[in-house]
Amino acid sequence: MAGKRVIAICQSGGEFETDKDGFLSYKGGDAHAMEMDEKLNFNDLKTEVAEMFNCSVDTMSVKYFLPGNRKTLITISNDKDLKRMIKFHGNSDTAEIYVMTEEAADLDFSNMPGSRSSRTTLSEMEVPVDAPPSVVEEDIVDDPNESGLLLDANFDVVGDTNNVDDTIAIEAELPGPVSFAAANYDEKNAKAAHQWQSYITGVGQRFNSVHEFRETLRKYAIANQFAFKYKKNDSHRVTVKCKAEGCPWRIHASRLSTTQLICIKKMNPTHTCEGAVLTNGYQATRSWVASIVKEKLKVFPNYKPKDIVTDIQKEFGIQLNYFQAWRGKEIAKEQLQGSYKEAYSQLPIFCEKVMETNPGSLATFTTKDDSSFHRLFVSFHASLYGFEQGCRPLLFLDSIFLKSKYQGTLLAATAADGNDGVFPVAFAIVDSESDDNWDWFLVQLRTALSMCRGITFVADREKGLRESIAEIFRGEDVVHGYCLRYLSEQLIRDVRGQFSHEVKRLLVEDLYGAAYAPNPEGFQRCVESIKSISLDAYNWVMQSEPICWANAFFRGMRYNHMTSNFGELFYGWVSDAHDLPITQMVDAIRGKIMELIYTRRTESSQWATRLTSSMEEKLEKESLKIGSLQVLMPNGSKFEVRGDTIEVVDIDNCDCSCRDWGLTGLPCCHAIAVLSCLGRDPYDYCARYFTADSYRSTYSESIHPIPSLERPRRKDASQAAVTVTPPPTRRPPGRPTTKKVGSHEVSRRQLQCSRCKGTGHNKSTCKEVLLES
Incomplete structure (x- = not known):
């Protein structure tokens, strides 16, 4: 098959269905095509497929069918597997491959059909977040006439009791085993577990579903401190035995005919093992951890994983590792807040609702060619009216990085009210901070404002803002004042390595002095001070267009506001809501602005002064x-x-x-x-x-709540719904940093050698050769 190329039809997002003969068919989802040959390696395949479906390479599983065999899925996990797949399809022009992601990690066996063939496709099924942790270990079924899967502790299917030749590997991300911390287990602190000790009563006990039975069984095992393993586990029967070797404890439950009820048919309640002392651990899954911490997260949104580890050990005697606690918290948050993916799909109706409930507002979004989210702009009528009626014609442009699941950046335009308080005017969520996205934001802002004449923008001169502001607001007598904070940071970057920490601090002080100087004489004194330190720094300052940042020459009105990070209060709200799904994040910000307007309106109504x-x-x-x-x-x-x-x-x-x-x-x-x-x-x-009257005008309009986002049925079937999918960017592995970076690089202390007095190293790493006297 040298030189042979195969067209791979890549499919993801659908579901497998089983016909009466046990053959699998794939329904729904998206499909893309790509060429493959023997030169293609597995990593390149995963990278290209990840770009197709906007998913993570690390959590991806790729599978295919052998030609003529639609019953068994084969996993591609390395270069050899990929070459075999291409070789197997040597006589075909096309091959179908199926892409699964980590969403299939928590498997719910209760959703599985009863036939053997369908149970071999667990990882391809759509699984709810709260699926029960079915911990299945490799074990031979006692009755060879009963069908069942053989799975190991990692949910890898290693065979089928009816056909041991049908072997596949279903890859799913699961936490490792978690052992009882018997030595540290405090009976007095395990109050939550004690009430579960009698959840299982014996033969004849009924449950509404297999899911309910598994949940009850799990709690019963935790309370009684023993571990179990499944021998059979499907949609109509569950057989479980104690994990300790030789222990006779066993339970079997199955569905009552013509009903969905599950009834315990057999049970040996006797334990001969020593429970937690002899077992090698209870399998605590992420969904179980999520069910435990969900209620506490409602009250304490900042509930930390390390605290989850401590609390679960105290209450249940189970020792989690940090990752399990973190992952369980993430699942619980999604259960409480809603799906990130669903939030993106709600953007069209969300924007409609914003403008419907707040007439005069502007809410609009764009997507990329593949329907993935690109950017969202929101400005409420109350903000636009308040800015135009009562605020100074002064707008601060700045951005903040979002640490959400899909990252992104928030761009904002804030104003200063008559009391020098922050007044949010408009904001946008974009996939990244770029010249193009800033340009788009300013175009939307220009559309939202009814009158732009005489506005002064305080913003960075980089990121294309200098050109965009001049072009988009041409003819509006708009002035761009360079942000002094960004200007000083750029000065320090450009003179990096030439001066000590103290000298850089003096340069920044002189730059600020030059900016605030009210007349040319004061400006000149400050820049002469810079010149005495460094001619290069002086030349840099004089070439940085002082007419755009120095009071002595500036032709607009900044009211002595020199930096663009004026809206720290607003950015604090964003930081508090950054981990919410996108529609909920925007709504949380809306709620804060609504509360701000109401509070300041109420306070100002009591003023008896003419000014703020x-x-x-x-x-x-x-x-x-x-x-x-x-x-x-x-x-x-x-x-x-x-x-x-x-x-x-x-x-x-x-x-x-x-x-x-x-x-x-x-x-x-x-x-x-x-x-x-x-x-x-x-x-x-x-x-x-x-004046107090202008201040009251600023806060005279209200922002109204946005109702639920249930999409109504369209009367006109020809109106196709707009599809929005999450952006391809994902939050990198690991815990997001919470350390705030300082505004100026000059604030870092620079090393100075005590031997040669040079900078950038210390005595121990000094390479200077000093002559002894």
Whole structure:
């Protein structure tokens, strides 16, 4: 078959069905085609298939049928298996392969048909998250006339009692065995297990389903501290014996004819083993752990895996490892919160509901060519109205990485209300932070805002924002102010390795001084200080477009807000909700904004001041400074004010040579001194955004709840539903980091050698040769 190519039809997401003759057919799911030849290796196959179906390589299982045999699935687990498969299909132009993922890990035998052939396809079946942990070990059935599967402890099918030649390997991820911690088991603390000791009463006891019987049996074994193994386990009968060698304890239950009831037919309740002392462990599965911790997770969402390990050991005498506790918690969270995958499929109806319940809002999403999620934009009418009616025309653009199952990034536009509080305006969830996604976000923001004229954006100059803001808001008199935080970080990156930690700190201080300097003279003094440290750093600063970040030259109004991470409160909400499914994450953020609007509206309704509380305080501080000032009263609208410095105040243009009035929007002490001499009220010269009335306008509209996301039946069958699947990105293995990275790299302490005084190493690793005196 040298040079022979086979077209592989790759299928995933469907189910196997068994006909009356025991032949398997695959129904539903998605299908893709690819070419295969003998040069293809197994890792490349898995990588390509993972890209096709947006699944993880680590949890993938690939299987196929031999030509002419539709009863037995063969697993491909290495390069040799792959070459055999291609060789077996040498006389065919096509071959079918089936892709299964970790969703089949917790197997529910109660969903299995009774025939032998269908029971050989466990890992291909759709299994609910709360499926019972059927722990089956390799064991020969006592009655050779009864059919049953032979499985080992890892759920690998090693044979069938009716046909031992039909051998397949069903791969499913299961936790390892968990032993009773007999030495540490505290009877007094095992209250939860004690109530299960009498769950099994004996022959004649009935259960509503096989699932209920297995759950009851598991609890009974935990309470009585013994391990068991299944000899038979299918949809209509279960036979179990004690795992200890020679122990006669045994139980057999089967379905009552014409009903779904399961009845215990035989039982030997006698144990001759020493239970936990002699057994090698009880098989605690992830779904069992999930059922135990689910209720506590409702009350304590931050219930840690290490605490789960401790609590289960105390309450049940079972010692879990960290991974089992973590995985059980993940399953419990999904049971409580809903499916991540289903949440993506709900996005079309979710966006419809947002705009239906909150008229004037904008909620829209896009998908990629393969229908996988790309990005979602949300802006509520209450936020848009509040920004346009009461907030300063100032928007902060920033992002936060999401540590959810499918990762992604949240992009946000936040504003500052009249009390210098965070006011969320719009946000988007995108697959990654890129120039294209920022461009798309700004296009949606431009669509949502009814008027954009005069807005100042405070944002990073990278990520394509400089070009996107200028292009999308062209003709709107929009100004882009570079975020000083990002600017200082870039300065430190560009001069990395040249200076000590202390010198870098001084460079950043001088950069901030230059940015806040109100006039060109102050700016020049600061950059000259940078020049005295490093000519390269000075050149970098002068080439970084000071007109876009320095107060002395900036042509827009930033009200002295210099960094884009103004919305820390909002990003805190996102961090609290990042592990929720996407629709629930958005709804959690909506709930926080709704609560914020209601709370601030209620508080401001009690104000008796003309300005907001923080602005009243600032104006009062400036008023206390006028006692030492002398005002010269010339004819006209310009006045000279003498104090520590001599300043000129232009009342008609609301300007002072100190620049504070123009930069903040509040009269400075020089202006207040002039207004006092003229008998005018300083409140009349404050920017309208700081008034209590404007603040109340900001929070005058409400955000309404979003009802359930059940999709209604479409009257027009021609209207095809939009399909949205999860993005291909998945959370990397391991526990997400919770350590917050500092804003500036300069905050890290740099090593300095005590021998040669160089940086970047210490004495023990110093390679300098020092001459002895």
